[in-house]
Amino acid sequence: MNYTWMVIGMAAVTLFVKAVFFVLGDRIAFPLWLSRALAFVPVTVLTAIIVPMILSPHGNGLEIHLENPQLLASLVAVVVSLLSNRQLLTIASGLTAFFMLQYFFLH
Template sequence: MNITLTILGMAVITFLVKALIFILGDRVAFSGNLKKALEFVPVTVLTAIIVPMILSPHGKELELSWRNPQLVAATVAALLCAVTRHQLTTIIVGLTVFFSWQYMLS
């Protein structure tokens, strides 16, 4: 029951936040500094989700070794992205390295 109430509560809060944006529309003006700061929110949230999954894939302790396919693939993908700046290539190569590395370890 608690889980259901938690999910419903999160849904209501999410709906209200999104509805306020549509209801208020152009009536609210953000300062230039706030607009600039809000540009970093998606990158920050994505980083907060991905980094723990890479460094601790089993959720227990850090796995900073070559036997961690997430870490190896993320390192290759980050280096490739820095060199090529091509997102699709980075995604394809990162996934290929991840699955290949995982296959070699098993």
């Protein structure tokens, strides 16, 4: 039952925070420094989600070795991104590398 109240509380807080900005809209003016800082939030959140999945895919500490297909595929994606600067090509090459590496490591 405690988990239910915890989820309800998190939903209420999330709804309140989003509703305040939605209802007030343009009447809220952020300082320039805060607007600049908020521009980095999506990149920061995405990084916080992706990096642990790459460096510790099984949740048992760091797995920085050549048998980690997530790490190798992410390196392929970084190289493709730096060379081509094309998002779709980066995603496709990273996914292709990941599935190929995972196939070879499992067979």
